[in-house]
Amino acid sequence: MKISPLVKRTVSVLLAASLAVGMTVPTGTTAFADDRRQELQDKVDEQQDKLDAINQQIADNAAERENAEKNKELAEQQKELIVGQITDLQELIARIEGDIQTKEEEIAAKQVEVDQKQAEYDARRQGFKERLGAMQKLNDGGSIALLSSATNLYQLLTFADTLEQISSKDEEICTEIETQRQELEQQRTELENAKADLEADKADLDAQNTQLEGKRQELVNSIQQQNQTISDADAQEEALEAEAAETRKALDAAAAALDAYLNSQVDKYSDAALTCSLNFGPALQTYTYISCVFGTGGHRGTDFASPGGTPIYAVADGIVTDATYHWSWGNYVQIYHGKDDEGNTYSTLYAHMISTPAVSAGQNVTKGQVIGYVGSTGYSTGNHLHLEMKINGVLTNAANWIPH
Numbered sequence: 001m002k003i004s005p006l007v008k009r010t011v012s013v014l015l016a017a018s019l020a021v022g023m024t025v026p027t028g029t030t031a032f033a034d035d036r037r038q039e040l041q042d043k044v045d046e047q048q049d050k051l052d053a054i055n056q057q058i059a060d061n062a063a064e065r066e067n068a069e070k071n072k073e074l075a076e077q078q079k080e081l082i083v084g085q086i087t088d089l090q091e092l093i094a095r096i097e098g099d100i101q102t103k104e105e106e107i108a109a110k111q112v113e114v115d116q117k118q119a120e121y122d123a124r125r126q127g128f129k130e131r132l133g134a135m136q137k138l139n140d141g142g143s144i145a146l147l148s149s150a151t152n153l154y155q156l157l158t159f160a161d162t163l164e165q166i167s168s169k170d171e172e173i174c175t176e177i178e179t180q181r182q183e184l185e186q187q188r189t190e191l192e193n194a195k196a197d198l199e200a201d202k203a204d205l206d207a208q209n210t211q212l213e214g215k216r217q218e219l220v221n222s223i224q225q226q227n228q229t230i231s232d233a234d235a236q237e238e239a240l241e242a243e244a245a246e247t248r249k250a251l252d253a254a255a256a257a258l259d260a261y262l263n264s265q266v267d268k269y270s271d272a273a274l275t276c277s278l279n280f281g282p283a284l285q286t287y288t289y290i291s292c293v294f295g296t297g298g299h300r301g302t303d304f305a306s307p308g309g310t311p312i313y314a315v316a317d318g319i320v321t322d323a324t325y326h327w328s329w330g331n332y333v334q335i336y337h338g339k340d341d342e343g344n345t346y347s348t349l350y351a352h353m354i355s356t357p358a359v360s361a362g363q364n365v366t367k368g369q370v371i372g373y374v375g376s377t378g379y380s381t382g383n384h385l386h387l388e389m390k391i392n393g394v395l396t397n398a399a400n401w402i403p404h
Helices: 007-021 026-149 151-265
Strands: 289-292 303-305 311-313 318-326 332-337 345-353 370-373 386-392 394-396
Touching: 026 151, 026 318, 151 318, 151 332, 151 345, 303 332, 332 370, 345 370
Parallel strands: none
Antiparallel strands: 289 303, 303 386, 311 370, 318 332, 332 345, 345 386, 386 394
């Protein structure tokens, strides 16, 4: 004959009430259990602190590597820009050097013209001097013989004018040649000034090119330094990841020991005649959304985002096996709900309560009873209820059993 769920629930409540009297744990035993829990929690905390420190080093190392990557990228962009500027400068310098060479050739050619004009002037001047000397001799007596050789009156009358014309023409030609020479000298001077200006421009461009080359070398050195920083960060990351993996193993072992302890707390009440009807109720009357599902990234339970202070209810009748603080769960409550008809045991855990739970270990609770309030204590980033469920001590997806 199968017993109805209502009869089961009634019997369970009566048995639980009797157990509250008959299963009182001696004070010394409770103190020992609290000491053991604290010892296990201290080991978990130690490994968690170590892992947090390593993770922080990993984060800092990653940030340093990212910063080095950005600095390297910026340096490479600046280097590319400067290399382009250097290329443009060198092309301009090459053009100016060509212009300077052209000016030098023009100056040389102009100097040849000046020298030629000077030679022409010197030759003309020498002829002029010679003619002047000849005329001077005529004035000293030779002119009488020259006059006596005149064959007509016209020659006699124009002799002096002829000598004057010869002298004036020589002077005119010499003056013209000197003027041309001076003009050529002026042109050469202008060419030399233009060449000097080009050389000044080139010197300025050479200085700019030297400055840019220095900046380019600084950027090359910076890129090499950033590459070294990136290489060091990669090596550091590998070492830290290996250390983190070992620490996670130690943390998992410590957490497993604490989890075994929590299961042992449930086992203390496993002989209680509690029958789980499997008629579970909601842990929250309302919630905003499910922020994390069971199994995601190794997540042990289901997270229900809800405003801080929202009441949390026992999902079924049972006995509180633990109600304390945990580094990850914060303020939490664990409840043993008894066995189903096939002998499977059921327990639930409610974490991150805003304050000390409203119930205590060893206390009987009923389905729908307030056991605490939503908070964000422990390892949490926002107000929510972290709900876990175990069947025969093994974690399972609470969302498959508990309405929500």
